[in-house]
Amino acid sequence: MMPTIIDRNFDINKLHHSAVSVALRLNDKGYEAYVVGGAIRDMLLGKTPKDFDVATNATPEQVHALFRGSRIVGRRFQIVHVRMGRDIIEVTTFRGHHSESDNKNTAKQGRSGVLLRDNVFGTLEQDAIRRDLTVNALYYDPVEDTVIDYTEGLRDIAARRLKIIGDPETRYREDPVRMLRVLRFQAKLGFDIDSATNQALNDCAPLLAQIPAARLFDEFLKGFMAGHAKPFSEILLQTPVWQELFPDSAQYIDAKVCYRPMLFAAMGNTDQRINAGQPVTPAFLLAAILWPAVEQGLDLALARGEAPIPAMQSVGQDVILRAIERIAIPKRFTTMMREIWDLQMRMDRRRHRKPLEFAQQKRFRAAYDFLSLRAQAGQDVGAVVDWWTQFQVEHPELESHRQQQHQDEPRKRRRPRPRRRPNP
Known part of the structure; x- marks a missing residue:
């Protein structure tokens, strides 16, 4: 050549x-x-x-x-x-x-x-x-x-075209993660995908099931935590790849008209924070991605007469167990996801005799932001969001309390690398 x-x-x-x-x-x-x-x-x-x-x-x-x-x-x-x-x-x-x-x-x-x-x-x-x-x-x-x-x-x-080198199907079979890379670059660059490259991607999407769950989580971070999560999610939802990564979400994403707007709002807010240099966590995005499955399961549990909070905890755990079969979400993130979901059921102000103590919980702000996204997408939670918004305005000390909580969080220490022993 x-x-x-x-x-x-x-x-x-x-x-x-x-x-x-x-x-x-x-x-x-x-x-x-x-x-x-x-x-x-x-x-x-x-x-x-x-x-x-x-x-x-x-x-x-x-x-x-x-x-x-x-x-x-x-x-x-x-x-x-x-x-x-x-x-x-x-x-x-x-x-x-x-x-x-x-x-x-x-x-x-x-x-x-x-x-x-x-x-x-x-x-x-x-x-x-x-x-x-x-x-x-x-x-x-x-x-x-x-x-x-x-x-x-x-x-x-x-x-402004993305094209696989060589035969696309062969290259995807060599490494199915290439499909995620193609879609990630489409989101990042705004390029069109070559027709052969795109057709093979749609045909080969099931190959992602062969990729270790831990590697798929790494790819999740590259795609969703780099400042272009919103276009990336919009593109993924147009392909079979979303089904391979998030089967529960794919099953229920269109069960209510509010789910897609809520998902895209979560992605857009995360992109804004990343581009502004503000901290973000994958747990919040994953909570939004899996929320359709959680809420649909919760509705079924409530229809069976189960108590709301235990039902939420049970459904959330089941959804997470299914999700980590595809993407190995670390425990520190699944714990936060469950806390965000659980607090959705507890934020009705009528349940709290001591709302200030409730608002000082570690995950309150994340749960409040999540509830706000639900209201923004059209779910019937606006009155609760408005009440907590006004409550935080009336208690500005909550912000300093949250900052102190963040400073007091234990830092994860890196394990020292073991020294290599010389060969005898």
């Missing part, structure tokens, strides 16, 4: 000096090295990238030996994290084609085509073809000050 090579046409000041330094040092030692991927795409679009990756023909061991403080990570495909001051640059070795005859670095595939291990090294051209999207397969050469394109990514950026 003959690449398209153009002179750099983006602002060099947006290119992080640490990434360039890593690439130039590898070049100085006789290796090929390029800044690659989303950073180049974003700069060509006039955006300021946050993450910078370097691709090289040096093996992980050679990169590790060249940079002090670096470490090799990953199992499915090994990469090197190179620390440059406060920055960590991710360095990958060019990936090659899979070959059963390659005895040193092998790729292992499951029966369905999923790549279990992918430590096959190759050339720059092979690395470009092995990447997921054409717009992410662009390389900046800091020595020649040029951009290298093997997959017509420059053309697709100009057309």
